[in-house]
Amino acid sequence: MTSHSPSSPVRRGVPMPLWLQGLFELGSVAVLSWLLVLLTVLMVWLADGFDDLGLPGGFALSGQVWLLAHLVPLQVSLEPGAGLPATTGALTLVPLGLTLVPFALAWAAGRRLARACWEGQFWQPYLTGLAGYAGLGAGAALLFRTEEVSAAPWAGALFPLVPVALGAFVGAFRASRSLPGLIGVNAAAWVERTSQYSRWAGSYVWAVLRAGFLAAVAGVGIGGAVLAAALLWNWNDVVTVYQRLGTGAPGDTALTALQLGYLPNLVVWAFAWATGAGFDLGAGTHVSPLGTEPGPVPLLPVLAALPPEQLPAWALTVVVLPLLAGVLAGWWFVREGENHLDDWMAIRLPARWLTYPLSALLTGAFTGLVAGVLTMALSWIAQGSLGLGRLVQVGPDGLQVLLLFGAEVALGAAVGCALGPWLEREPPAAPLRPGAPAQAGRSAAGAEPAGPVAPEDSAAVPSPER
Structure with missing residues (x-):
C-alpha cells in the first residue's frame, strides 16, 4: 500500500475515484462468480441434464445456487407428488467448494484496491464496494425466487458479505503487508508505549x-x-x-x-x-x-x-x-x-x-x-x-x-x-540466581528473555504497570 504524507503527489494512473473503484471491483466479483455457476448449469442443461427445468428454470437455478454459495439460506416448498407429501423447510447446507470462488475473487479484488490507496484510505473503496455487493445480493434474492425456492432479501444482502468482506480484507493485507496502512492506526507504536x-x-x-x-x-x-x-x-x-x-x-x-x-x-x-x-x-x-x-x-x-x-x-x-x-x-x-x-x-x-x-x-x-x-x-x-x-x-x-x-x-x-x-537440542536452563548476568538465562524456547531477567536490570527496563 502506498504510504501517505501531506506532500505526496496526487495519485496517477487511477482512472476513477476510490469509492467507484470499490463498487467496480467487488461488483465484478458478484458477476463473475454468478457467470461461473450459470455456465455450469447451462452445460448440464445443453446435455439434457434438466429435461423438465427449461432455460428459465436453469437461469433461476443458477441464481439460487449463487445465493446458497454465499451462505444465504433458501426456503424450499415442494408440492406433493410421487406418493410423497408436501415438504417445506430451509436449505442451509452450504457448498463450501463454491463459496471459495467469491472468496478467491474478492481476495484478488482486495489486492488491487490496496495498491490503489494511500495509507488509511482502504476503507473508502472497501465499504462502498461491500454496500454495492449487499445491494446485488438483495436483488438476486428478488430476481431468482420461484414458487418452490426463495430467499429473504435481507439475507441476500447480509450473508454474502461474510466471504467477500473476509476475502477482500485478507487480500488487501497480503498486498500491503501493513495493518496500519489498511486501518490507519499504528498498533505497533501503541504497543511500544506500554510496559x-x-x-x-x-x-x-x-x-x-x-x-x-x-x-x-x-x-x-x-x-x-x-x-x-x-x-x-x-x-x-x-x-x-x-x-x-x-x-x-x-x-x-x-x-x-x-x-x-x-x-x-x-x-x-x-x-x-x-x-x-x-x-x-x-x-x-x-x-x-x-x-x-x-x-x-x-x-x-x-x-x-x-x-x-x-x-x-x-x-x-x-x-x-x-x-x-x-x-x-x-x-x-x-x-x-x-x-x-x-x-x-x-x-x-x-x-x-x-x-x-x-x-x-x-x-x-x-x-x-x-x-x-x-x-x-x-x-x-x-x-x-x-x-x-x-x-x-x-x-x-x-x-x-x-x-x-x-x-x-x-x-x-x-x-x-x-x-x-x-x-531443538537447546534444553531450558535453570532460572537466574539473584545477581547472575542476564546472558546466563534462556527461555524455554532456547531464546534470550526479552525483558527484566534480574534485579540489576530494573533500572534499565521499565517495570510492569499495575
Whole structure:
C-alpha cells in the first residue's frame, strides 16, 4: 500500500475515484462468480441434464445456487407428488467448494484496491464496494425466487458479505503487508508505549493464536487424508452407486459437480470423525469411530465410502492424529514463538521443576482453546439442513468438536512445548540466581528473555504497570 504524507503527489494512473473503484471491483466479483455457476448449469442443461427445468428454470437455478454459495439460506416448498407429501423447510447446507470462488475473487479484488490507496484510505473503496455487493445480493434474492425456492432479501444482502468482506480484507493485507496502512492506526507504536510485561503478553498471545491456527490447519489436513483413504478403500462401491443410478453422462456430470461443491464439507466431516465427535446424516444416522448408527442416507456415490456399522476396536486409534496436530503446534510454538509466560513464571518463582511443566500445560491449554474455537466455527459452517424429510441435521456438532479437538490439541501441544527444547537440542536452563548476568538465562524456547531477567536490570527496563 502506498504510504501517505501531506506532500505526496496526487495519485496517477487511477482512472476513477476510490469509492467507484470499490463498487467496480467487488461488483465484478458478484458477476463473475454468478457467470461461473450459470455456465455450469447451462452445460448440464445443453446435455439434457434438466429435461423438465427449461432455460428459465436453469437461469433461476443458477441464481439460487449463487445465493446458497454465499451462505444465504433458501426456503424450499415442494408440492406433493410421487406418493410423497408436501415438504417445506430451509436449505442451509452450504457448498463450501463454491463459496471459495467469491472468496478467491474478492481476495484478488482486495489486492488491487490496496495498491490503489494511500495509507488509511482502504476503507473508502472497501465499504462502498461491500454496500454495492449487499445491494446485488438483495436483488438476486428478488430476481431468482420461484414458487418452490426463495430467499429473504435481507439475507441476500447480509450473508454474502461474510466471504467477500473476509476475502477482500485478507487480500488487501497480503498486498500491503501493513495493518496500519489498511486501518490507519499504528498498533505497533501503541504497543511500544506500554510496559515490558504488556509487550510480553501481546507477543505471547500472538504466538498462541498462530499455534492454534496451525493446529486447526493440520486438523483439516487430517480430514482430507481420512477422506482420501476412505474413497480409495471403497472405490468399487462408489462406482457401483454411479452405475445403479444410471443417469448417463449428463447426470453423472451434475452429480460429480455437486459432490465437488461439497468436497470441503466432506473434508470437515472426515476431520470431525477423526476427532471422535463424528457427524450426522439426518435424524437417527450418526457416524463416528465407535461405529455407524444405521439409517437411510441420500443416494450419492461419495456416501458409499461411509464406514460400516461395526468397526474394529483399533479404529479408535484414529484420535491419535489430532494429538499429533497438537504436538506439531507445540513444537512450532517453541521454534517460532516467544514463551514469555515461561519467562515471567521463571522470574517470579525460582522452582524451575514446577514452572517449566506448568507453563507448558498452560500454553497447551491456550493453544487447544484457539484450535477448538476455530474448528468449531468451521464445523458450524460445514453443517446444515437439506430441508427435506429426515435431512434436517447434516454435519458435525460444533460444540463436540470444540471439546474433543480442543482437549486433544491441548494435550499434544503441552507435550510439544515440553519436548520442543530438547528436539531443538537447546534444553531450558535453570532460572537466574539473584545477581547472575542476564546472558546466563534462556527461555524455554532456547531464546534470550526479552525483558527484566534480574534485579540489576530494573533500572534499565521499565517495570510492569499495575
